[in-house]
Amino acid sequence: MHRSESRIGVAMISPWLVGFCVLTLFPFGASLYWSFCRYDLLSEPAWVGLDNYRRLAGELAEGGSFARALANTAYYALASVTLSVVLGITLASSLAWKVRGRAFYRTLCFLPTVVPTVAAAVLWLWLLDPQLGLINGFLQKLNLPAQGWFQSTSAAGWPPAWPGDHAGRVFGSKDGLVLMSLWGVGNLLVIYLAALSDIPKTLYEAAELDGAGRTRQFWHVTLPMLTPVVFFNVVMGLIQSVQAFTQIYLVSDGQGDPAGSTLTLSLHLFLTAFKDLDMGYASAMAWVLFVLVTLVTAWLFRTSRHWVHV
Amino acid sequence: MSNGRKCRVRATNQTNSIEIRTWPRSDISPESLQGRWLFSMTSIKPSAARFAAVAASVVFVALSACGATKAVGLREEVVFWHFWGGRDRPIVEEIVEHFNTSQTRYTVRAIAMPGSNLDLKFFLSVAGGDPPDLLNHDDPVVADWAHRGVLTPLDEIATADELSRLRAWLFPAALQLGSYHGKLYALCNGLDIRALYCNKTLLTEHGLDLPETIADLDHIAETIAPPGQTTSRLRMGYLPDPRRLWAWGVVFGGSFANLHAETAEQMITADSPEIVAALAWMADYGRRYGPSEVAAFRSGEQALTGAAFPLLADRRYAVVMDGQWRVRDLETARQANPSLDVFAVKPLPAPPGGRKNAGWVNGNFFVVPGRARHKQGAWEFMKYWSGFDGHEAGAAVACAAGGWIPASQHVVDQPAYQQALHRWPLLKLFVQLAASPDQVPVPPLPVGSLYYNEVVQAAQEVLYRGADPATELGRASNRVRARLSEVLDER
Structure with missing residues (x-):
């Protein structure tokens, strides 16, 4: 490549490059530095060494807000990612069948993803209201106990109060959040449908010749062939669920209510940084979160060779 | 913002040219801009028109970012x-x-x-x-x-x-x-200022009087919503709000801070016996009805339309603590429905040894x-x-x-x-309470917001999870002490 072409190339990507350096790289480096400082946005950062990380360890040991936020985030991420994968594959497999009105049903399943997050959060707040909500009303009609959803701390504490309280409530605040996250499963559905259409028909024909029924074909052909996409969705879903903020902020009164049962790490980080103006501590928290997500992602990559069919 | 400050860009269109230069900000006003941008896109080449449109967008964004103000003359x-x-x-x-x-x-x-x-x-x-x-x-x-x-x-x-x-x-x-x-x-x-709003009509229907003492309040609660019900409740006599420990703590004779103390350790007093006693009394409601039931009932108010006053929502409460702004709500509701229940307001009743006309x-x-x-x-x-x-x-x-x-x-x-x-x-009582020296705000400490939130969290733990009042208030106090100590050392 000629030097002039290189220059043109660099010039063409320079808007992105400048944006990346100023809006991503600099904050990334700055937050690492601030995590070793006491910093309140208004005065100069003061170097405090590992104090912020010691404070995090202390909170973790005594079960403080950070420990609760970590447990809540783990619960939410695990439940949300697992259920969205299961639901996504189930829906995609059902909608892959050549039935009348297939396009309509596919559109119907995708439609919720175009609803803005804020509108969806408010909608779910109403649907899952413990006393007046449609879902609890439906459960009660079936003679099942009303659940706590966003409003109850049952099954939302650490350790969880499973199998429920005296009123038969099994599901609590975080379960409401998980249910709400499944609202956006339409995005995964599109990816799974594309992956399903990529599976060679010859594999199904061979399985059929070997006497495999539909169930066996699903377990021994469809699922293994979907594992690369499942892997992708698990990694992306994990990152997204750790970053989830808007809907949690809205349904928890911006505080992780009730009793901290919806206080996730992203919310805790926001409150620490911008409400308590404890930017150094929040930066340390962000770095711990980053390292944790990296470790879990690395573990997923490491184990993927055993379960991802390439 | 002052007249002398300059906005960074200003664009003028003369035939096909775009000129960008600095301009005194005071000259930029909606009126001055109007007309200057009303050039005909048909009179210029398509490429120039596109460029002009982009430039116009840039200038619009730049002006917005500068917070263009209208000229205010010499003022x-x-x-x-x-x-x-x-x-x-x-x-x-x-x-x-x-x-x-x-x-x-x-x-x-x-x-x-x-x-x-x-x-x-x-x-x-x-x-x-x-x-x-x-x-x-x-x-x-x-x-x-x-x-x-x-x-x-x-x-x-x-x-x-x-x-x-x-x-x-x-x-x-x-x-x-x-x-x-x-x-x-x-x-x-x-x-x-906060006081107790009482639905007199509902209380009378149950043969109850307005609450004068803490015991009266408990009696109202137990009469209107007897404990032991297995299905979800839609009405309560009275139910303490965890946020209002800030009020009940003072009414029970407590003080949330010792502002004359030398150290952060001594300044924070949310774990003093009076405040623990106030929270223990609130916790009785959690025990009476079950922590989850209390949490569900309290949080169910999020689903009420708009900022509806829970007292008006299908007689949800007989007695509820709220601020003076609800007087207007009641008045508006009465205009819409003249046969509305009759309401009264009462100061927070004090226990023996507590403070009258007190609150948060x-x-x-x-x-x-x-x-x-x-x-x-x-x-x-x-x-x-x-x-x-x-x-x-x-x-x-x-x-x-x-x-x-x-x-x-x-x-x-x-x-x-x-x-x-x-x-x-009804507003009269609130005005009388405003003059009381026992109406106390969150202590003026550098960690005021954190202190407020920690106390509320502790009260939620007790009411919604059945935790021990002294333990939770002790933990909250220690967290605030640690942070206060750091903040006081910083400067």
Whole structure:
């Protein structure tokens, strides 16, 4: 490549490059530095060494807000990612069948993803209201106990109060959040449908010749062939669920209510940084979160060779 | 914001050319821009038109970013941020308009901000070096912000005589709300007082009287919602709100801080026996009905339409603690439905050894950022709205329109406000309570917001999870002590 072409190339990507350096790289480096400082946005950062990380360890040991936020985030991420994968594959497999009105049903399943997050959060707040909500009303009609959803701390504490309280409530605040996250499963559905259409028909024909029924074909052909996409969705879903903020902020009164049962790490980080103006501590928290997500992602990559069919 | 400041770009279109140059900001106004951009896109080449459209967008964004202001002649413009919305917004706009009409020297430009993140926006503006000239807020942040050095002490903008008169003029609670370390940093323009709203009709139906004692309140709760019900409840006699430990703690004779103490350890006293006793009494409700039931019932209010008063929602409560603004709600509801239940208000009943006419108070206050450009203009507007220094009559009109509680008895005594009290008899009790020295705000400490939240969290743990009051308040206190100690060491 000629030097002039290189220059043109660099010039063409320079808007992105400048944006990346100023809006991503600099904050990334700055937050690492601030995590070793006491910093309140208004005065100069003061170097405090590992104090912020010691404070995090202390909170973790005594079960403080950070420990609760970590447990809540783990619960939410695990439940949300697992259920969205299961639901996504189930829906995609059902909608892959050549039935009348297939396009309509596919559109119907995708439609919720175009609803803005804020509108969806408010909608779910109403649907899952413990006393007046449609879902609890439906459960009660079936003679099942009303659940706590966003409003109850049952099954939302650490350790969880499973199998429920005296009123038969099994599901609590975080379960409401998980249910709400499944609202956006339409995005995964599109990816799974594309992956399903990529599976060679010859594999199904061979399985059929070997006497495999539909169930066996699903377990021994469809699922293994979907594992690369499942892997992708698990990694992306994990990152997204750790970053989830808007809907949690809205349904928890911006505080992780009730009793901290919806206080996730992203919310805790926001409150620490911008409400308590404890930017150094929040930066340390962000770095711990980053390292944790990296470790879990690395573990997923490491184990993927055993379960991802390439 | 002043006339002399320059906006970075200005574009003019002359036939096909786009000229970008600096221009005095005072010249940029909606009126001056109008017409200049009304060029015909058909008279220029398509490529030039596209470029012009892009350039116009850039300029529009740049102008927006600069916060283009309209020319204000020789008057200094005071930029005023506030959180007022809904039915209060027109009243605020009218106050600003009246002030601007009365002035030859200053003009106030009011900018409404979302209340939930007002403090965040304020800090970003301070960090960015472009704060407003004046801010109206209602969170317990004065001490924190003063400690961080972002506020102008009022003794820098008011004369010694004015300050001396102001201290005597304000209600004790209003004075406390604006003070930190003996200095005034904020001027209160309205108090928020809480009392018990009682549905007299519902109480009478159950053969109950208005609550005079804590035992009465418990009796009302148990009569209207007997414990032991297995299905979800839709009505409660009374149910304590975890946030209101700040009120009940004071009523039970406690104090949340010892401001004369030397160390952070001694300053925080949320785990004192009186406050633990108050929380233990609140916890009895959690035990009586089950923590999850209490949490579900309390949080179910989120689903009520708009900001509906729970007392009005299908007789959800017989007795509920709330602020003076609900008087207006009741009045509005009565106009819509003349056969509405009859309501009364009562002060919080004190247990033996407790404090009468006590409670937790907060309020709205003005602060002037340290780097504000027009502090004197801000001070004039603060006085005008709060009613200090001869503005009592005007302030009384505004408070009467909004159903607000003034920061001073001198405003209460004005004919306009007395008429409001006559119109809304329930408001009288709130005004009487406002003058009580036992109406106490969140202690003026640099960690006020954190302290408030920690105490509420502790109360939630007790009420919603059945935790032990002394243990939770001890933990919360220790966390606040640790943070306070750090903050006090920082500066």
